[in-house]
Amino acid sequence: MQKYLIKLNTPPLFNFDECRWFLDRGYDDCLYQLRPNRVRKALLVANEPVLFDVLSEGRQLSILILSGDTGEETKKHLQDYMQHWFDLKYDLNDFYRCLHADSRTNYMLDAYKGLHLMGIPDLFESLAWCIIGQQINLAFAYRLKKRLVSYYGQSINYEGETYYLFPSAENMQHADPTILKEMQFSRSKISYLIELATAFAEKRISKSQLKALPNLKARLKHLTELKGVGVWTANYALMKSLHERSCIPYGDAGLIKALLQLRVIENKDDMEGMRQFFSTFRGCESYLVFYLWRSLSARQGELKEV
Numbered sequence: 001m002q003k004y005l006i007k008l009n010t011p012p013l014f015n016f017d018e019c020r021w022f023l024d025r026g027y028d029d030c031l032y033q034l035r036p037n038r039v040r041k042a043l044l045v046a047n048e049p050v051l052f053d054v055l056s057e058g059r060q061l062s063i064l065i066l067s068g069d070t071g072e073e074t075k076k077h078l079q080d081y082m083q084h085w086f087d088l089k090y091d092l093n094d095f096y097r098c099l100h101a102d103s104r105t106n107y108m109l110d111a112y113k114g115l116h117l118m119g120i121p122d123l124f125e126s127l128a129w130c131i132i133g134q135q136i137n138l139a140f141a142y143r144l145k146k147r148l149v150s151y152y153g154q155s156i157n158y159e160g161e162t163y164y165l166f167p168s169a170e171n172m173q174h175a176d177p178t179i180l181k182e183m184q185f186s187r188s189k190i191s192y193l194i195e196l197a198t199a200f201a202e203k204r205i206s207k208s209q210l211k212a213l214p215n216l217k218a219r220l221k222h223l224t225e226l227k228g229v230g231v232w233t234a235n236y237a238l239m240k241s242l243h244e245r246s247c248i249p250y251g252d253a254g255l256i257k258a259l260l261q262l263r264v265i266e267n268k269d270d271m272e273g274m275r276q277f278f279s280t281f282r283g284c285e286s287y288l289v290f291y292l293w294r295s296l297s298a299r300q301g302e303l304k305e306v
Helices: 016-024 072-085 093-101 123-132 138-152 177-182 187-201 207-212 216-224 231-242 253-261 271-279 285-295
Strands: 004-009 032-035 038-045 048-057 060-067 155-158 161-164
Touching: 004 072, 016 032, 016 048, 038 072, 038 161, 048 072, 048 155, 060 072, 060 155, 093 285, 123 138, 123 187, 123 231, 177 187, 207 216, 207 231, 216 231, 231 285, 253 271, 253 285
Parallel strands: none
Antiparallel strands: 004 060, 032 038, 038 048, 048 060, 155 161
């Protein structure tokens, strides 16, 4: 039974199907389910799990609450979450003008039209996910994430299925290293995850603290002071959780692969070539990185000839 329906207007350049496809890519993320024409997800609101569907209806996104509270606080929380998750306040026009001006990227205007940068609103989740994925392939990273989430995360049951939420910092700070080792986490990742969770639980790091800092350089410095958080992780988290528009995770294997495929650079050490390329995308570098990542996950028959 429909319990509550929230409507959100979308920007003129927005394609729910393209965003939804990016959420899939065959990795079976344990934090949401992709169903025909919709995405299903659980969130914690006022310490209570809420399950909802997101679907596109014309120029709007509809949020259908399936289980949990339907009060005003929940409504506001879900609206804010969706604005961030799908980056609904961003106008793609400036970025698209940059794409159009470069013959190597202008194909993206049609190929990925309306794709918005899919965020991770929770900063702890974003940083923890980066640590989980360090120095392993994505398929294995998603398996580790599922083991962690199903053991330490809260869940909600609905119509015979279980939907999980990412563990809180407070839960993860007391995680048992022996159990994490049995899940196949390395010794260093166990240490980094627990120390990260402790820093969040003790309020030594938070999203509001980062937002209060004067610029990107200061935010990067603050994050990289955390054990296990390098420059790549800091850039990724700021892109995904704070909507920083000028992040470039130099050294990222996927980014380098995409730049090589587009013949932007001739080898992975061509830093000057990378800098020159990104210099024409000032203010929207993060979106360019995201679209380059997207180019590595091509649908059947969609590969660009180069």
